Amino acid sequence: DTGVSQDPRHKITKRGQNVTFRCDPISEHNRLYWYRQTLGQGPEFLTYFQNEAQLEKSRLLSDRFSAERPKGSFSTLEIQRTEQGDSAMYLCASSFRRSQETQYFGPGTRLLVL
């Protein structure tokens, strides 16, 4: 399967701990997005990369959140000092350089902060 992959699929952590999620986009896709989704809501945009450059960040992305895409391939999203309100599904998506409107989503990482 050459779709978007995310790791881990599930993460349980205690409040105050740091967590890091990884996303591997479809290989020829130059754009990579992170979204957060809570129960009963649609995905909410967090941040976006074009190649290795982080070009946009939502105001939802507090100082405790940081994302990187060091070589323009995989990306990591780190949450420091997790809070219970960070519990959500974190979704990664990528899009193809010639058809950038359509985003292909990974299966998500479900985070539970106790």
Next chain:
Amino acid sequence: SQKIEQNSEALNIQEGKTATLTCNYTNYSPAYLQWYRQDPGRGPVFLLLIRENEKEKRKERLKVTFDTTLKQSLFHITASQPADSATYLCALETGANNLFFGTGTRLTVIP
């Protein structure tokens, strides 16, 4: 700020009937609108994109309309099947490089 309303949280229909889902938006004029399907515990899957200059787009049993005057999109599934049961999300392009999603409509097709 942008706002999207999808007609209902949940919609139940009988197998074989046509399901019609509504997406209304305010405070924006998107260049295109997309529909995604999401199954429980999975990421959204792209279904259809319709541009502002297109009135209708079809793909197999799916049809989407886009009325920029009414600021509304309708999503139809004809000859619905139990396998069509899922949450359907409407998403607008924002002029920035991301999508703005509605809360979704959970469709259940009853055999």
